Amino acid sequence: MSVVQNPTLSLEGDVAATRQVIDAQDGPVVLVAHSYGGAVITEAGTHENVAALVYIAAFAPDTGESVNTLIADPPPGAPVQPILPPKDGFLVLDRAKFPASFAGDLPAEEAAFMADSQVPWGVDALGGTISEAAWHNKPSWYLISTEDRMIPPPAQREMSGRAGATVEEVAASHSLYVSQPEAVAELIKKAAAAT
Numbered sequence: 001m002s003v004v005q006n007p008t009l010s011l012e013g014d015v016a017a018t019r020q021v022i023d024a025q026d027g028p029v030v031l032v033a034h035s036y037g038g039a040v041i042t043e044a045g046t047h048e049n050v051a052a053l054v055y056i057a058a059f060a061p062d063t064g065e066s067v068n069t070l071i072a073d074p075p076p077g078a079p080v081q082p083i084l085p086p087k088d089g090f091l092v093l094d095r096a097k098f099p100a101s102f103a104g105d106l107p108a109e110e111a112a113f114m115a116d117s118q119v120p121w122g123v124d125a126l127g128g129t130i131s132e133a134a135w136h137n138k139p140s141w142y143l144i145s146t147e148d149r150m151i152p153p154p155a156q157r158e159m160s161g162r163a164g165a166t167v168e169e170v171a172a173s174h175s176l177y178v179s180q181p182e183a184v185a186e187l188i189k190k191a192a193a194a195t
Helices: 011-023 037-044 067-071 098-102 108-116 123-127 153-162 181-194
Strands: 029-035 050-058 140-145 166-170
Touching: 011 029, 011 037, 011 123, 029 037, 029 181, 037 050, 050 153, 050 181, 067 123, 098 108, 140 153, 140 181, 153 166, 166 181
Parallel strands: 029 050, 050 140, 140 166
Antiparallel strands: none
8 A cells, every 4th residue: 555645736746646656556556535636536547557446525527627616616505615715825724614614523632633734735736627537437436425514415426426436425524534434444445356
C-alpha cells in the first residue's frame, strides 16, 4: 500500500503526484480517494496500471467537469459547505462549523482536532477540469455516506450511478474513513478482490 500526499495546489499537480506513485508500484493498482481526491483518481485512473477506482464519499466528475462544476448548483435543501473566502489563493473550512459539517459523528474533541489540523487547498485544485474520466473504462466502487453534510447523499448517488459503480451505503458523516473504517476497508477489499 502507498499513500499519495497531494500538494493540492492544482488538479494537474495532484494527478502528477498520483501517477508518480502508480509508476513506483509493481503490478495493478486500485486507487482509493475521499472527497476532492475523487477528482484526482478520476483523472489519474486512466494510467494503464490502474485496475479499479474506489470512491469514499468522493467527487466523481465526468469529462469536462471539475469539483467547482459539481458544487455550483447544489440540490434544494443541501447543506451549505462552510468554505471560507479564499485567502492568498487557498481555501479552508470554517473551524467553528467544521465539526458539524465534516465530522458530525465523531467525538467533539476528535472533530475539533480535525478542524484545527486541516490543510488548506488551492483554489485552482477545485477548478481543474477532467480531460478523461477513468470510470468510463475502469471498474469503480463507491461508498456513500448517508449523513454527509459536505457532499449531499443525492449528489453521491447521482455521481456513482452515472459511473456505473458498485455502490454501498453507510450511515456516516463526511469523515466516514474515521467513523466507519471497517466499511471503508471492506469496500476496498472487495474492489481489490474483483480486479
